[in-house]
Amino acid sequence: VARAMQAAFADWYGQVGDPAFVDVPVERLLSDDHLRARYELVRSGEPIAVPRRVAERGTTHVTVIDSAGNVASITHSLGSSSGVVTPGLGFTYNNCMNAADPIPGGPNSIAPGKARITGMCPTIGLKRGEVVFALGAPGGTRIITGVLQALINLVDHGLTPVEAVSAPRFDSQSEYLDCEARIPSWVRAALAERGFKVVENPSLYGNFARVQLIARDPLTGQLRGGADPRSGGVVLET
16 A cells, blocks of 8 residues: 555656646556556565655645535645735635645646645545445545545445544655554564665654545435544534
8 A cells, every 4th residue: 555655646746737727648647557557566676766755734624414415525734824814804814835846847847827736636436326425534645544444444344434633643654654653663674674774753643634524324314424533633413
């Protein structure tokens, strides 16, 4: 999974930008040939070069499902907020241009009117047309890896929403593999033997995405929620 993260970020940072300014090769990135090549690279154990990573703060997320199955998954970000306020409006403007590339010529380089890439990925899952889960998170580019792991925990491992968002987490967007302190030392040692540059995050609940998740039983409509213990999120029923 960590190597799949690295491969995905290598494609993302190197080739994805505002499609109004950049020719994003969506068909090639999603083609069987490219995905097969990425699969083989992930399986090979060879180093995967990732051009750069972007840090953000100041993001919030809300996930809502009502009794009729209507759903909203919304992520909003100020980056770390600019401190600029228009008198009388009562809100600050974002400073998310700091996530753009200041070096000209890249897919995410700064240009007038150009949107920059973002790690925000509010997600809704359907089964036979019925909503079965919705989730998202704040956390900069670690949103992507946090949502991925919560989905794996929920769908592949059958964990409850609380378990899925609370499980120990890792992040790999470069040659380094950042692990929460709750991941056992023998697991970290085994990863190091496989060639990863393992970094132990000093916190039991480290600086990772804070995933907010709701799962819905499509037959009964029963809802179960999970708020990530890494922050002040909460599950509410009204």
